[in-house]
Amino acid sequence: MSNFSTHETAWCPGCGNFQILDSLKKALEELGKDPYEVLMVAGIGQAAKLPQYISANSFCGLHGRSLPAAVAAKMANEKLTVIVNTGDGDSYGEGGNHFIHNIRRNVNITHFIHDNQIYGLTKGQASPTSMEGMVTDVQVNGNANSPLNPVLLAIACGAGFVARSFSGRKEHLISVMKQAIEYKGYAMIDILQPCVSFNKLNTFAYYNQRVYELEADYDSSNKLSAMEKAMEFGDKIPIGVLYREDKADFHQKNPVLKAGVPLIDIDKSPDMLKNIIKDFY
Amino acid sequence: MSNFSTHETAWCPGCGNFQILDSLKKALEELGKDPYEVLMVAGIGQAAKLPQYISANSFCGLHGRSLPAAVAAKMANEKLTVIVNTGDGDSYGEGGNHFIHNIRRNVNITHFIHDNQIYGLTKGQASPTSMEGMVTDVQVNGNANSPLNPVLLAIACGAGFVARSFSGRKEHLISVMKQAIEYKGYAMIDILQPCVSFNKLNTFAYYNQRVYELEADYDSSNKLSAMEKAMEFGDKIPIGVLYREDKADFHQKNPVLKAGVPLIDIDKSPDMLKNIIKDFY
Amino acid sequence: MAAVLQKFLKDSGLYVFTTRDFMSRVRGGHNFTLIRFGPEPVLSHSDIMDGIIAFDEDSLVLHSEKLKKDGFLLCDSQYKTEDDRAISLDMLSLAKQIGNARTIGSIATGVILKLFNLQLLNLEDTLRKHIKEQYLEENKKAILTGYNLVENRYTLPAHEAKSQIILSGNQALAFGAIAGGIRFYSAYPMSPSTTILEYLSSKSVDANIVVEQAEDEIAAINMAIGASFAGAPAMTGTSGGGFCLKVEALGLSGMAEIPLVVANIQRPGPATGLPTRTEQSDLKFVISASQGEFPRMVIALRNHSDAFYQTARAFYMAKKYQIPVIILSDQYLADSYASIEPYDMEKVKYIQDIHSKVEYNPLDGEYLRYKITEDGISPLLIPGKTKNFVTADSDEHTERGWITESADVRNQMMDKRFRKLIKLKEELQEPEYIGEDSFETLFLGWGSTYGPISEAVKCLNQESPGTYAALLFGDIYPLPEKLLKEKVSQAKQIINIEQNATGQLAELIREKTSIVCDDSLLKYDGRQISVDEIVSYIRKGVRP
Amino acid sequence: MAAVLQKFLKDSGLYVFTTRDFMSRVRGGHNFTLIRFGPEPVLSHSDIMDGIIAFDEDSLVLHSEKLKKDGFLLCDSQYKTEDDRAISLDMLSLAKQIGNARTIGSIATGVILKLFNLQLLNLEDTLRKHIKEQYLEENKKAILTGYNLVENRYTLPAHEAKSQIILSGNQALAFGAIAGGIRFYSAYPMSPSTTILEYLSSKSVDANIVVEQAEDEIAAINMAIGASFAGAPAMTGTSGGGFCLKVEALGLSGMAEIPLVVANIQRPGPATGLPTRTEQSDLKFVISASQGEFPRMVIALRNHSDAFYQTARAFYMAKKYQIPVIILSDQYLADSYASIEPYDMEKVKYIQDIHSKVEYNPLDGEYLRYKITEDGISPLLIPGKTKNFVTADSDEHTERGWITESADVRNQMMDKRFRKLIKLKEELQEPEYIGEDSFETLFLGWGSTYGPISEAVKCLNQESPGTYAALLFGDIYPLPEKLLKEKVSQAKQIINIEQNATGQLAELIREKTSIVCDDSLLKYDGRQISVDEIVSYIRKGVRP
Numbered sequence A, B: 001m002s003n004f005s006t007h008e009t010a011w012c013p014g015c016g017n018f019q020i021l022d023s024l025k026k027a028l029e030e031l032g033k034d035p036y037e038v039l040m041v042a043g044i045g046q047a048a049k050l051p052q053y054i055s056a057n058s059f060c061g062l063h064g065r066s067l068p069a070a071v072a073a074k075m076a077n078e079k080l081t082v083i084v085n086t087g088d089g090d091s092y093g094e095g096g097n098h099f100i101h102n103i104r105r106n107v108n109i110t111h112f113i114h115d116n117q118i119y120g121l122t123k124g125q126a127s128p129t130s131m132e133g134m135v136t137d138v139q140v141n142g143n144a145n146s147p148l149n150p151v152l153l154a155i156a157c158g159a160g161f162v163a164r165s166f167s168g169r170k171e172h173l174i175s176v177m178k179q180a181i182e183y184k185g186y187a188m189i190d191i192l193q194p195c196v197s198f199n200k201l202n203t204f205a206y207y208n209q210r211v212y213e214l215e216a217d218y219d220s221s222n223k224l225s226a227m228e229k230a231m232e233f234g235d236k237i238p239i240g241v242l243y244r245e246d247k248a249d250f251h252q253k254n255p256v257l258k259a260g261v262p263l264i265d266i267d268k269s270p271d272m273l274k275n276i277i278k279d280f281y
Numbered sequence C, D: 001m002a003a004v005l006q007k008f009l010k011d012s013g014l015y016v017f018t019t020r021d022f023m024s025r026v027r028g029g030h031n032f033t034l035i036r037f038g039p040e041p042v043l044s045h046s047d048i049m050d051g052i053i054a055f056d057e058d059s060l061v062l063h064s065e066k067l068k069k070d071g072f073l074l075c076d077s078q079y080k081t082e083d084d085r086a087i088s089l090d091m092l093s094l095a096k097q098i099g100n101a102r103t104i105g106s107i108a109t110g111v112i113l114k115l116f117n118l119q120l121l122n123l124e125d126t127l128r129k130h131i132k133e134q135y136l137e138e139n140k141k142a143i144l145t146g147y148n149l150v151e152n153r154y155t156l157p158a159h160e161a162k163s164q165i166i167l168s169g170n171q172a173l174a175f176g177a178i179a180g181g182i183r184f185y186s187a188y189p190m191s192p193s194t195t196i197l198e199y200l201s202s203k204s205v206d207a208n209i210v211v212e213q214a215e216d217e218i219a220a221i222n223m224a225i226g227a228s229f230a231g232a233p234a235m236t237g238t239s240g241g242g243f244c245l246k247v248e249a250l251g252l253s254g255m256a257e258i259p260l261v262v263a264n265i266q267r268p269g270p271a272t273g274l275p276t277r278t279e280q281s282d283l284k285f286v287i288s289a290s291q292g293e294f295p296r297m298v299i300a301l302r303n304h305s306d307a308f309y310q311t312a313r314a315f316y317m318a319k320k321y322q323i324p325v326i327i328l329s330d331q332y333l334a335d336s337y338a339s340i341e342p343y344d345m346e347k348v349k350y351i352q353d354i355h356s357k358v359e360y361n362p363l364d365g366e367y368l369r370y371k372i373t374e375d376g377i378s379p380l381l382i383p384g385k386t387k388n389f390v391t392a393d394s395d396e397h398t399e400r401g402w403i404t405e406s407a408d409v410r411n412q413m414m415d416k417r418f419r420k421l422i423k424l425k426e427e428l429q430e431p432e433y434i435g436e437d438s439f440e441t442l443f444l445g446w447g448s449t450y451g452p453i454s455e456a457v458k459c460l461n462q463e464s465p466g467t468y469a470a471l472l473f474g475d476i477y478p479l480p481e482k483l484l485k486e487k488v489s490q491a492k493q494i495i496n497i498e499q500n501a502t503g504q505l506a507e508l509i510r511e512k513t514s515i516v517c518d519d520s521l522l523k524y525d526g527r528q529i530s531v532d533e534i535v536s537y538i539r540k541g542v543r544p
């Protein structure tokens, strides 16, 4: 049994979340992570229940607010492997502002968005990624908003690791997850995830027919062509690492953290207070 | 004297906001707008004081929250010409989530962002568009975040009218403002605006040397090349309408509004309540 | 199946009250529905059951303790039970024969109806209302199958409630908003408020409402304020967590004097808490939410009748006083269904008045949006509808609505805004008094505990006539004090009964009147207090 | 120039208190600084002035009413005035001669120092502290020029305050946070809290603090909670409008029992209000902010000494009880500078204890993050620092920290969390009592009105000895009741003096104790009440 296993889940049978959970456990094991150094962070939603189903430290905060908590935990203790799992509504709707700005902050965490293109836990309203025209109990005349393209958005905001995958392609997902976790900086994977209970448009079959892996010669370092690829989301949906760029992360730029000692372990000078008070004389 | 004139301002002498205010009055006059049908909306900040200096209806709401109020006012009464003037901190920082989602909502309003790349009213902290490395009283070691590219972000979110201009180029600004106001849907102009008090990097001269008008043969309908142009922000900064696409706006898609009668003017059927209660028997 | 069953019951002339108990998950978990019905109006659920319909093994066991000695336990014969109250029937195989295992619910419905000797009135219509066309035939068959499967067991006295309506608390609230003139509703989904969003969406075309799902709760309330400023009566709804995000804009509504209705459908906190359960723990929060000070009104909904009338009235009060009005409901009321007297549309007609009055043209001379007036109410125009400029500013402002830093103007504006409360307090509705002229123990309650507490008073007084009474608050802030003081002066003992841990009503009452409760009955486990629990606390001192 | 002047004054052994009055704009508008100094400790500003230094025509006129008959009015000779108190000097042209018109401030500083016969102690050092190297020489010249321009006029008695420190309320708060062990601070700029962010940024390297400007206030508080969860003592600061946005996460801190310090530097509301002015109107708001119910503590800062010690203590209390602790300050305290006794670092040493204690390993067996304990405090470990999993959940949860819907567990957890208050209440600090053993009138106040009220008591008692006293609250929620009840039982009259419109302290006191104030002195025009205003209200019944 996996190091990362735990109790029963409350997801619907057939839900794509199961594959994501399995893949994540696999990825963590293959990377040889110690569960006690892993911190799973989530907001609120179906996807956000994932930390409850994996043996690791966990922080299940507020709906939409997982990223600020996650990056700050990493700032406090860089030895933690910080992984955020949460929904499309949580990440791009309620949490949209944190999404765009944490890309700019570039803290070394990993963000897995279970993108079922619907609000699952609240029983099926349109999410930011829902297709235009989708009918729900709230969008009775069809969703009027054009869907957000999260990977395009991430690239446009300057993210250094932007990927898409699909819960139904476990091998692919595990491989991309591992790359994302190992990437030094903010890494996001938008994971297509069928919601069998509420999303009758974007089903397993829907995704399965459309997804294809990026060509072997795909150049993930070219931002413009990455954006072009990112816009491909229709009859064909590319999966894989769309854009990747290595750059200094938050810790490397922060004067307190750049020495590499976790914040909570830095010894404070015993004379610190006495030195500071001198300013006020 | 202009129809839209009013009392004294509280801006610093030399501030770029004066040109923006002048240009806006000019644009409104040239479009022949009736001041009583114009609604100026703002958040809080230096830029956001603009509605106080123009004769029109005005709504100065909360910091970061101008867009939701503006689009809803338009939903309530489409006869209003709704114009938002507010800062980069307000629009992209505190209000970032409303920015990305109101692009998707595509309500027919105009959004002028006075982008001085700084928080002016609160006396000079880094804003989302501040350059990396900028030193302020808060960013004492230099701003560590990479700046947001608002025009690129807007295009990536699917905005139909995305432009950049500069307060120092009044003719250009007036012309782009007029196009934006006339565009049917959400239109944004990121207006470069020197802040003489706090931004010593991005001065009038800085912008003036760098900006150039888009070539006459520039094709603003190609999203990919628009994104490429949008990324140009360094020694040369293109100004003009970077991207433009005509598409259905919110009102055209909304079942209650599509008939073209302002919401507040629709007559409710006198039997409406009696008809609805039947459902409950 | 609950929807169909309750409709049959109502159509047979019975009063019905249905509550749902579900877990915060989409499938699985232990969920159940309680239906209480009878020839007399039913105001709440009860813990003591006459019958159980169990569709799984858990339900057989989990609730049997609460089943009356002579109750029945209807279940499929696949489940083994020793309980001699069980009625085991081959429902599942019959459903399969009909062609769809899921019709087992309709079979059970048929069984129940027959047990109580009720007729299958409007069979087709009822089914059509709740069941998709394609499943209609098979469910009809199933009901008839069930109906023919058993013999009649119980006889109910004659009853006359056929002309009642049946609806949930949130439907009643949403319908009340329509009666109140709503034209704009914006919200972000959040249990247990989402059904308001759903209901208003479904009526948006019929009732000419723009209904918009916002990107977050902050957007939702700022949208509502923008729409209201532009002349569309507006509401935003949420639960406590979402209300938190609306707190800043609540102050904007207060400062800029923009009419606004905010519905907070409470659930147990703090934070995410127990998302699908019930509590009344946001009273003090909403009373003082937002920085600074400004007049507001808070109305607690007590039942399905209030939900309609008071929501409609909230629009009236918001517009009349140009203030935010907060409606406090909770999951118990929101999700429960009750059969009640049809609403009287004449009673809400006065609301139209205030909407039309708003558009009057100001007196000659300059238009002063924030004119200092004696009653504190300034002329409210709609931008674009007049040759005056309409302004709103979240900063302190002059009569014209321009930003100011003058100490004098500040004082005048603060005083003007607060003066609105004088008139408002005069039209507050006193709490509902339940009981006889004389009594000894006075219960104090608010909101949805109305049902359990008022039933408890009746029940307790049957044994000890003239001993118990209750004051149940609907209008709760500003606190109506008149009747309270009157009844308190008569009481030997005061007990506040609340669905929270700190006794928030009692605290509010003490703050405003110095009245101190002698005892408290507080429940905060997420389950609504029942008449039985109140009665047994009073009789035996057992806390639930 | 105020910074330089106050430093000279302090170094001459005088006590200093400086307040700023500025408009919400970057340049222009009428802004001024009040410096009050003397040989005795100065606790607040005064409305009555001994001297005015006017740098523009407005200042000549606007304040002259408040200038003492024998006061002076220092101004440049370019401004014409009839006032015979004027000292007109050619300061501008002298400044221009020196080479920079802006050195006029330094010339005036020199003049003042000479008028009061003070020596130019540590001239260079003082200037270096506040003036950029490149302007040093010219300002030195300017001060000397001013000093030689006039004759000595006043003689101050001997004084001995040279070893005092001088700092602003926000600097004191921030320094207190450092003493409290802060390692993480996140905030979004907002007046009057921004200077905390600035100060901590400037000390981030020296004190090993990660200081992060967040994209909004919601991010700021959620970051602080995340950092605290991971073991870094954390604070977030803001003003009322930003506090609104933090309300939801405040509940998360309460629910997940994650230590957190939140500083709310109040300004007049509602909404944007008067952004650069002062008020105390968020007390009731922060006491009940967030849905649901959970223990919290609110500490009001009364002065520059409190600002340090109480902020440090807030970290201690937050960690010890695993709760959110809210610090209430206001613009008046935040932006004013005072010279006070240097802080005693020994007094804050106990705080280190609690930080180290946290990392203890749990007893044998399973680690239960939310173990039900007698005192309600459960073992807090730091994730990654132990071979136990550390959990946090915003849902109601079990002892292990997993989501639950059990009614029993819910009750146990609610009770456990609230039990923390028992011990906490035992270590509450009683309000500070100002006055003699016997008195007739008792003033009640809180926070930054400490200075004006306590000076008023002294001043009033000079005329009528033993008549006035005050209780000034620092710890304010939970409300410490002991001393209050004791003193109230002795009082003939109780008057609450507050910088708000509704008398929030009085309401809180009535809610908790049924004590009702006989009269209220409330001010809400954005300007701090002064000792003079209190005294003249008491003596003449004139409300400010």
Ligand SMILES: Cc1ncc(C[n+]2csc(CCOP(=O)(O)OP(=O)(O)O)c2C)c(N)n1
Binding pocket: A044, A045, A046, A047, A048, A063, A086, A087, A088, A089, A090, A091, A114, A116, A118, A119, A120, A121, A122, A127, C188, C189, C190, C191, C217, C241, C242, C245, C272
């Ligand atoms: C402040 C706040 N608003 C709303 C909610 C209600 N809520 C819980 S989960 C959720 C959306 C879930 O959608 P998503 O994030 O896509 O996750 P999924 O359930 O689809 O995995 C919402 C709106 C909440 N818990 N808190």
Ligand SMILES: Cc1ncc(C[n+]2csc(CCOP(=O)(O)OP(=O)(O)O)c2C)c(N)n1
Binding pocket: B044, B045, B046, B047, B048, B063, B086, B087, B088, B089, B090, B091, B114, B116, B118, B119, B120, B121, B122, B127, D188, D189, D190, D191, D217, D241, D242, D272
């Ligand atoms: C909720 C809230 N947070 C913070 C503030 C303080 N604040 C006022 S304006 C402003 C930033 C202004 O920057 P920007 O939007 O770029 O406008 P500018 O002044 O530069 O024109 C801030 C942070 C506020 N008023 N409300």
Ligand code: SF4
Binding pocket: A010, A011, A012, A014, A015, A016, A017, A046, A047, A116, A120, A121, A194, A195, A196, A197, A198, C026, C027
């Ligand atoms: S509702 Fe959808 S997302 Fe949630 S568990 Fe069920 S299938 Fe999965």
Ligand code: SF4
Binding pocket: B010, B011, B012, B014, B015, B016, B017, B046, B047, B116, B120, B121, B194, B195, B196, B197, B198, D026, D027
């Ligand atoms: S601070 Fe900057 S943005 Fe504000 S008025 Fe002055 S120059 Fe303009």
Ligand SMILES: [Mg+2]
Binding pocket: A087, A088, A089, A114, A115, A116, A117, A118, A119, A120, A127
């Ligand atoms: Mg989802």
Ligand SMILES: [Mg+2]
Binding pocket: B087, B088, B089, B114, B115, B116, B117, B118, B119, B120, B127
């Ligand atoms: Mg700016």
